[in-house]
Amino acid sequence: MTHPSTSSSRRWALKACAAGAVLACSVGPALASNWPDKPVTLVVPYSAGGPTDVVARLLAVPMGQSLGQSVLVENTVGAGGTIAPTRVAKSKNDGYTILIHHMGMATAPALYKKLPYDPLKDFEYIGQVLDVPMTLLSRKDFPANNFQELQDYVKKNQDKVSLANAGIGAVSQLCGMLFMHQLGVKLTTIPYKGAGPAMNDLMGGQVDLLCDQTTQTVPVIKDGKRAKVFGVTTSERLSSLPDIPTLNEQGLKGFDVKVWHGMYAPKGTPNEVITKINQALNVALKDATVKARIADLSSDLVSPDKATPEGLRKHLEAEVARWGKVIRETGVTAE
Structure with a gap:
């Protein structure tokens, strides 16, 4: 026997489909309220044991506790880190497959002539995570x-x-x-x-x-x-290396390179789901174990204003423009 509310929701979704409401068709109105009801997969573009993988596994435990479901880390390697974003971009936009990636999301458009995804168009933004000097x-x-x-x-x-x-x-x-x-x-x-x-x-x-x-x-x-x-390479000296000057203060004005990381979902993932993932991310960023381990790695968790969809969007746009200019001027490509 079908529950009345479920039946009503399905009829609503069918009407929305007929009217061309693409997002409603793909995920259904009941998804956000029940989400998540199974484990979430966090896709990493690099091999196990690397810096991005370490960060992903650190975050996965407290994020899973916050969501009430396991967050499973999946290493999808190859093609200079472009296979994993391609996989996530083409995944179902239900929030169960998300991506963590570093600044390679910003440099790939200039490095690869035939990139199978657009970092600025094919994803929803969850938030920045951390910076590695x-x-x-x-x-x-x-x-x-x-x-x-x-x-x-x-x-x-x-x-x-x-x-x-x-x-x-x-x-x-x-x-x-x-x-x-x-x-x-x-x-x-x-x-x-x-x-x-x-x-x-x-x-x-x-x-x-x-x-x-x-x-x-x-x-x-x-x-x-x-x-x-x-x-x-950062704009300010590091607390872990206080006696080492920055390249910027030694004459390379504006030199600021940090291996920033962000978290993404497929385009069209419902706002309510993005909000839940973002809330879980922010819980993880405040976790004592995560904070201690990141400090041990001489890295910095981002401030709350950056750990937001808007914070990541603005940063990615700026970095795509910045690195695109440098890569074009140097003439380096991956193909």
């Missing part, structure tokens, strides 16, 4: 000992200097691109299959320079024996 390092026996010496050496010997990165489209590549762009030099770039191998070769003396996330570089910097550090 970066640092500029060199091998231990690199000739320069401070940033001024580094600038002078690189400008005079740019054909001899190598700059490692974690692969095409990786944030380390983008940071390196911006560094070269602002210095007006073109170094020999060497892409690796991940940040780990790039860091190993830097410490081993096989490459000269690397720009990488603090989640990997802080232990190396504090050790003081395996690499030199020339600056942090």
Whole structure:
């Protein structure tokens, strides 16, 4: 026997379909009030154990507790981090498949000629999550000992200097691109299959320079024996590295690169569902365990005004414009 309210809801949905109310047809009016009634999948574009995966798994537990359903992390890797957004963009817009991604969402449109999704049109925004600073390092026996010496050496010997990165489209590549762009030099770039191998070769003396996330570089910097550090990439100094000056204060005006992360849902996901996910995200960002672990990673959870759909939308739009200009001017593409 069909419950009267359910029957009425279905009749309403059919009428809405006939009238062309696409969202009502795809999800039904009863979904938002009952949502979630099964686990939610949080899709990560990168492999297990990486920075984005670590963040996703940290957030999944308190978000699941807040929602009353498990949040399952799914690693969908490949194609420079573009397979996962494609999967989510084409998923049913019912809120059960969502995405966490870093600034690669902003750089992909300029890097890829045939991107199968539009970051600005194919998603609903849930909110920003956190920022991971970066640092500029060199091998231990690199000739320069401070940033001024580094600038002078690189400008005079740019054909001899190598700059490692974690692969095409990786944030380390983008940071390196911006560094070269602002210095007006073109170094020999060497892409690796991940940040780990790039860091190993830097410490081993096989490459000269690397720009990488603090989640990997802080232990190396504090050790003081395996690499030199020339600056942090944020606009302000880091509490975890208070004695390391920013690149901005050393002359690269406006240099500000953070590996920001955001959370997304397929376009057309109901506002009520987005609100519930956003509320769960904000609960997770206040969780003591999450806050302590993020601090250990020398990263920063975003302020409440950024952990909103509007905060993420504005930031993504600005970053698409910013990195699109840099990528076009440097002529680097992933294809």
